[in-house]
Amino acid sequence: MTSIEEIKTRLDIVDVVSESVTLKRSGKNYTGFCPFHPNTRTPAFVVWPETGTWRCFGQCNEGGDVFKFVMKREGWDFPEALRAMADRAGVQLRPPSPHEEAQKEEHARLRTLLEEAVAFYRHNLLNTQAGKVALDYLHGRGLADETIEIFELGYAPQGYENTRRHFLDKGYTEGDLLDAGLVSERKSGETYDRFRHRVIFPIRDGRGKIAGFGARAIAPDDMPKYLNSPQSVLFDKSRLLYGLDKARKSIRST
Numbered sequence: 001m002t003s004i005e006e007i008k009t010r011l012d013i014v015d016v017v018s019e020s021v022t023l024k025r026s027g028k029n030y031t032g033f034c035p036f037h038p039n040t041r042t043p044a045f046v047v048w049p050e051t052g053t054w055r056c057f058g059q060c061n062e063g064g065d066v067f068k069f070v071m072k073r074e075g076w077d078f079p080e081a082l083r084a085m086a087d088r089a090g091v092q093l094r095p096p097s098p099h100e101e102a103q104k105e106e107h108a109r110l111r112t113l114l115e116e117a118v119a120f121y122r123h124n125l126l127n128t129q130a131g132k133v134a135l136d137y138l139h140g141r142g143l144a145d146e147t148i149e150i151f152e153l154g155y156a157p158q159g160y161e162n163t164r165r166h167f168l169d170k171g172y173t174e175g176d177l178l179d180a181g182l183v184s185e186r187k188s189g190e191t192y193d194r195f196r197h198r199v200i201f202p203i204r205d206g207r208g209k210i211a212g213f214g215a216r217a218i219a220p221d222d223m224p225k226y227l228n229s230p231q232s233v234l235f236d237k238s239r240l241l242y243g244l245d246k247a248r249k250s251i252r253s254t
């Protein structure tokens with residue numbers, strides 16, 4: 001039996017789903033309101049304990065196994081879901097290969113760089129003369145200081161060298177900055193700041209880990225109006241929603 005099969009055998013999908021969906025027994029199956037789309041009238045969500053699967057017959061028209069469910073609920077990728085469910089089921093996963101270890105370290109390094117970038121952009125917004133324009137702009141749009149704090153908004157200064165220079169001075173390489181999506185590359189191979197004179201907001205995954213940035217132009221004629229981090233190992237655009245973790249917290253606390 002593979003680890004995946006063993007986890008599925010040991011976990012009761014009804015238990016896992018029940019953490020976020022009130023399920024009612026209906027014959028051999030369970031039904032409830034789908035947690036992934038607005039669903040309040042007819043329960044569109046079905047769980048089959050025997051096969052360990054679920055499906056939404058409503059708007060989502062989507063289903064899968066317990067891994068797919070927690071990936072969707074938590075915003076996890078498959079390795080994250082696998083680790084969490086293995087822990088929960090008490091299944092020992094085989095040790096990661098040297099390649100996987102190296103990849104994990106690389107990802108951790110990039111995340112550290114991105115967290116430092118969050119702090120860098122915030123510093124520029126809150127404590128610099130240049131950031132005053134951006135701060136006034138945000139206040140002018142009705143954002144309170146508390147909101148700016150909660151969403152960890154920042155400011156990427158005007159110019160092509162600020163972010164790049166700051167992080168090269170800290171010992172990061174141009175390759176690191178490219179991988180993290182903080183700089184772009186000219187055909188000549190030179191790199192330059194991707195975000196310039198923009199309000200910056202961090203985009204975090206389902207567990208609150210930094211994945212990339214969104215950036216809004218301040219000057220009315222700066223295009224595009226919104227610019228995101230490029231697709232990268234950490235920033236999977238298809239999976240991420242803006243401020244997902246924050247939104248989730250605020251939903252829970254209301």
Ligand SMILES: [Zn+2]
Pocket residue numbers: 034035036037039044056057058059060061
């Ligand atoms: Zn649904």
